Amino acid sequence: MTQSYDADVAIVGFGPTGVIAALTLAKNGVSAVALERDQDLYPRARAVTVDDWTMRIFQDLGIDERIEKKIEPQRALRWITYDGTEIMRVDRPLSSLGAKARAYNIYQPTMEAELRAAAQEYGRRLTVHYGARVTGIDQDADGVTVTSTDTTTGETRTTRARYAIGADGGSSATRSAAHCRLLGDTGDVTWVVIDCRVKRWWPDRDVLTFWSDPQRPVVDIALSAGNHRWEIPLKPAETPADYPTAAEVWPLLEALGVTPDDVEIHQHAFYQHHTRMADTWRRGRVFLAGDAAHLMPPWAGAGMQTGMRDAHDLGWKLARVLTGELPESWLDTYEAERRPNAAFYTRLAVDLGRVITQQDTDTHPPLNAPPALQAGWLRGPVGDTSLVGRMIPQPSAGDTTGRMARLDDLLGSGFVLLGDDTDPADLLTAQEKAGWDALNARYLAVRPKTAHTRGPDELVDLDDVLLPWLRDHGVRAVALRPDKFVAATDVSGLAVPA
Template identity: 55%
Template sequence: MSKPFDTDVAIIGYGPSGVSAALCLGQYGVNAVAFERDSAIYPRARAVTVNDWTMRCFQSVGLDQALARDMDATAALRWITYEGHELMRMDFPPSHLGLHPQSYSIYQPVMEETMRQGALRHADRVDVRYGVEVTGVEQDADGVTITSRNLASGSISTTRARYALACDGGSSTTRERLGVKLLGETVDTRWLVIDAHVKRWWPDRHILTFWSDKKRPVVDIALALGNHRWEIPMEPHETEADFATHDQLWPLLNSLGVTKDDVDIHQHAFYKHHVRTAERWRVGRVFLLGDAGHLMPPWAGSGMQSGVRDAFNISWKLREVLAGRLPDSLLDSYEAERAPNVAFYTGVAVQLGRIIKQQLSEEEMAAMVPPPDQPPSLPPLFWAPTLVAGWMQGTLRDGCAVGRMVPQPRVANAQGKRCLLDELLGDGFTLLGDGVDPASLLSPQEKAGWDGLGARYATVLPANAPGSSPNDIIDLSGTLLDWLRAHHTRVVALRPDRFVAAAEGAGLGLPG
């Protein structure tokens, strides 16, 4: 006989990945218990940026606007030498994913506080237990039993959940208890991170700058809320004792043209870069999220963001499985979808790191930047989100909509309300038809499958067409219709995360 459950999902760790899971599960009406050793948010700003995909995730839980108030849009990236020669520059193109720009600079402690405050809206669903250390994770065929210790009282308790999410960071004890190896390498070079408060503006401070040098490359980045950061590699002969005080840091900043008139240093730290991933992300009913499952260098600004996206990916799938609408095997698609994406951004980060360290040849540099007389190509850092495998009909291929994220233009409904697309889509499944009721192109079996998931059927119309049905979506700019036609399909089936699961031509039935 199955033991009774205390909750649906246990969240081990309440950093960015854990809070993101709490936001999603609470939004979906799924009960969860979160365990976190530390009551206070980690004071250092480790992550420095979020992009439009991540903000679209937060939009789905109604938190994007509150977060954006404490962020600054990123203007551009540049790679320059100490002599002032600009090696490469990337200006950010407009986003097609919604209201927000391609990239924001953030101040992570403030961002996390806003996330935690947002999760309080779901306090009736999500029980967050601070000052509690998880000391055991045991599984059986039906669920997971979490043993925890209250650090103040020393009392021991157990919590039984149907599934568990390990969000407990790069040194995850959950991963160790599961016997999962972390594959890859840690780079020997130790980096010095200097955080400062800005006192006055200096030229081009808002441009994220990589000082490219074989000996002393530097990341120079404006954080939000008047903060600034430098990340500087230490030379082999240098130790942490050489930079123990703020006075010992100033020669490094002075070499970049920054003085005590410009900033006040308020903290510094040391760390190493990791290129590691867990050998598997699911063990029975436990899933590894964020740094517990993967670690990457900081150059692509995607470490924390990948953990946030992990949480949004697994959460909607847990909702469907817990509701009995889709089988437990759906959860296997978590790693199938997220691991290639994490590997992609890790590769981008490694390549960007080679630029800053001047490890690319002139030929490799030239290949990354198109000549002036050629149309500009979009750098990989700005490529649209895609899935190469997972819960979808077929695989990603040129010209097909399956596996791609649908754009999010401003639209209207038949009653004249104007808003962003996702507001009309809701948080479930939706089939969109180009001027046609998508249900009319489904076989009875296909329609029964989507009906079983509570899918909506919406007809997309141009702005000069009359809209009368509650299921009509008026595409004010034509962006959505152009996207459907560019991908040669009249109908797409969207998942809750806005990726296309099925499309006319590739098969409109539920993915297997």
């Protein structure tokens, strides 16, 4: 009996994680249908930043330039006390990943609207049903059936897909239907988040400031498009009922020296911080991503971004499995790679929270940690002395026809082996090359800009970045995955990872 599917993949939830999943699947040639409970975009700004790793994902999806117009570079971060003592400061370095800045301030509703606009351009390959509340998820050996109810008409719809992704947030219906448990804790402190429209500039407005204090720590951050946010904890005797309107909120800002001359309060809401992770991110053909899989405090600015990275990792693998380019066993690498990364950023957020609340004034967490994988589809040791699991830097490069572009634009979206002034295929055994050929890998020699190219399969290191990067680690060749992470080097062996 021939199966009939509405799409290759059903996505439950169409927030940032769901949109990136949908864009990644569609870009890689498979169809997706998204089911979103809300009719309209969520109006509150939750996430506040994206970095150059996330921008590189946007670049892969062909949307980085349009997103960049909606966000603004972030200059620096600082931790200070109310008497003006600076505990720690981090000036944002230049990006090595091809973005114009290391980090950006965002206004989430504006950025998310642009992401959804990009999704609309995929036409029939990507369908979104808004106002669809998912009430059931059932799977069998051949696919997944998602049942939803139209929140306006009450009509029931069933959607049949080969796989499903739950990107439906912390209260995920997908997680419940898949019988996954969310483990961890919720903080006992309630925070008021105050979003404001800027009316005039003030000194250091563009520096993300953490007011460190054991009683009343504050996050003070510029958002893009003329918005600004403060996040302030309520005291033990206070409740959200004490702050029903902006009039009651104003004294909190005035205590920081903020006046109605500076801003207009746009909205305020109350949150508690969660440190939780699902016991498993997959049940058969159903996967969890983003807040459905993990929840973390906001201090590292990584919650939304971790979800988008989940979606991109899962998306390019699912697409290649569905098109027959990769075996189904590749899907086992999703949680193996993404869980350790989510755990890293959760620990980082917790550590930063301890600095902000002055529980720990001696720790200096690694705010500029480069993108890295600790496990998964890799060959060889990972760590500071190895390139395995690292994302390759992205300088400007040239090809043999004289074209100059960012590296990723010349590498394409498949598997690639790069050699230091040599054809990397020459470093492979016949068996190793057969393994990479089965993945349709390209083999490119990277030449210095001081030399002539010699053949069609070459790149030129215009910024003198790639060749020193390889040589600093004693590496002659690297094998890259489609997401631009190093899967293997000649130091540990260039055979296709298991």
